[in-house]
Amino acid sequence: MALLEVEGVRGGYGEVDILNGINMRVDEGEIVVIIGPNGAGKSTAMKAVFGLVKIRQGHVRFQGTDITNLRPDRIVHHGMCYVPQENNVFPTLTVQENLEMGAFIRRDDIRPTMERIYDLFPVMREKRRQPAGSLSGGQRQMVAMGRALMLEPKLLLLDEPTAGLAPAIIDQMFQNIIKINKLGVGILMVEQNAKQALAMSHRGYVLVQGRDRFTDTGSALLDNREVAEMFLGGGQAE
Known part of the structure; x- marks a missing residue:
């Protein structure tokens, strides 16, 4: 069952659209990761879901309820939390x-x-x-x-949870995310350590210029030669 559905979302800052019609979904109990190059709109997509970026077109639905452009303080009441x-x-x-x-x-x-x-x-x-x-x-x-977990959310949004952490701590952080997921909490995260994130995810989205260029299971994206050559070189996609 779909926990989160993002359909044809366009939006950004001021008059400039960073997102150009993205589509995403997170099913109950899933870990879904967003990767892509700098400026692709990864964090903007996360903020749009949580009401921090104005959506000019498209819809965001959470547990079947339209929450498009709802204020963050109202979104948390629906069972979604965001960690910047x-x-x-x-x-x-x-x-x-x-x-x-x-x-x-x-x-x-x-x-x-x-x-x-x-x-x-x-x-x-x-x-x-x-x-x-x-x-x-x-x-x-x-x-x-x-x-964020104090509100016992159904969905946790994580924006670059391993940014700036030492390699040994990064491994621990990913294990913590898996533990949270096993409690029944869905996870949608933006992550720069793309290989590790895809390896632990149920599904991944590769954003390019504000569009979802590739969508597949985490393991399938790791095996996709085009994705690997464009975004996984050196172990990271920024």
Whole structure:
């Protein structure tokens, strides 16, 4: 069943369209990755889904409901959360306070959810009283994802979750994403480490100039010679 459907979406910043009719979908329980060259519209596509970029044409549907151009603060009520690439934690707040901020629309007991997140990311339990700004880049990314999970979303949007991380931490981050997915959370992510991301994904989209140029399973895209030559050289597609 389709969790997210993006149909013929055009939009961008000001009067300039960055997206030129993209189509994407994420089914329940899937990990879907978006790759492509710089300027292809990858992060713009993610922001358009979450209401951060104006859509001038096309539709975004979430669990069958049209959420096109809905404000982000309304979209989270539908069960979708977004983790941006940068400035994604409250640096002066503790880890636990960051998680509490993530549950801002909930009126029930959030402690069981917080315990599940601490089980998922044990280092966060150890550092729960430390300011998030004092943590390493990988640990801050865990806090950002944990905060988003406090709303128990159906779909988690991740924009470049491994950007700027050391290789060993990148592997750990991908394992964390798989763990989140196994909890029943759908994942849509933009990722520069294309080979690793496609290897763990159910489906991938290759964006070129604001259009979905290639669409297939992650493994099929890895085996596609044209995709490999254009976007996977050297192990990364920026």
